[in-house]
């Protein structure tokens with residue numbers, strides 16, 4: 001696995017700068033400055049409603065910041081004019097930037113009317129311009145990687161939640177993104193399916209060079225696979241560091257409170 005301090009001298013892949021976000025009168029993110037380096041595996045933890053998903057959705061351009069800028073691979077997601085107003089990037093620019101990012105959500109978002117194979121071929125053909133044959137070969141390779149080569153011709157409804165989530169991962173991976181976002185990908189799953197999905201993410205983290213941003217409530221997992229852990233609360237990054245430092249010697253009271261609540265909860269389950 002790649003270690004955080006191997007990256008810090010290089011140029012970040014993702015740069016959040018002075019990010020603020022309001023929904024109406026409610027401020028949900030304030031003054032976020034945050035980098036992700038190429039190949040770095042970052043876990044983001046924090047209480048419900050602290051703004052983790054909103055931050056990730058911004059990277060996919062599904063949400064716009066009210067303040068600040070985001071760069072991916074040296075390209076701004078949106079430009080601001082001299083008055084600070086956000087200017088829409090043109091479609092081809094957005095496609096280029098978004099092509100570097102893969103996302104797996106809590107809900108799998110597979111196309112229900114398409115077979116598993118076609119679910120994974122579709123964007124390769126229409127976005128990357130691969131031939132159907134190339135797309136099929138790549139799809140089969142990725143389905144083998146997530147342990148579902150025998151499900152090519154099944155439809156999503158014929159698969160378990162854990163299997164559908166593994167298909168969603170294969171679909172994101174096949175696009176060869178520079179960064180993969182995983183947003184609470186196990187929280188909609190039955191407990192017995194969680195481990196199979198975490199196992200696939202663990203493998204991806206160990207084998208793939210792409211960066212990862214993993215939003216999770218699975219503390220042991222975050223500790224296990226991340227190069228760096230970021231703790232968010234009330235729309236701010238409270239603290240970040242190597243997993244052993246953040247989990248064993250948190251610097252802030254809020255981090256301590258959160259982690260102790262969590263360990264108390266897991267003991268009582």
Ligand SMILES: Nc1ncnc2c1ncn2[C@@H]1O[C@H](COP(=O)(O)OP(=O)(O)OP(=O)(O)O)[C@@H](O)[C@H]1O
Pocket residue numbers: 023028046047048049050051052053054055184
């Ligand atoms: N579209 C929206 N309109 C209004 N408020 C929103 C919207 N999306 C998110 N919020 C609010 O923004 C805050 C941050 O939400 P967000 O989903 O980013 O938190 P989170 O840390 O990912 O939470 P969780 O761990 O529960 O997923 C919450 O108070 C949420 O209610």
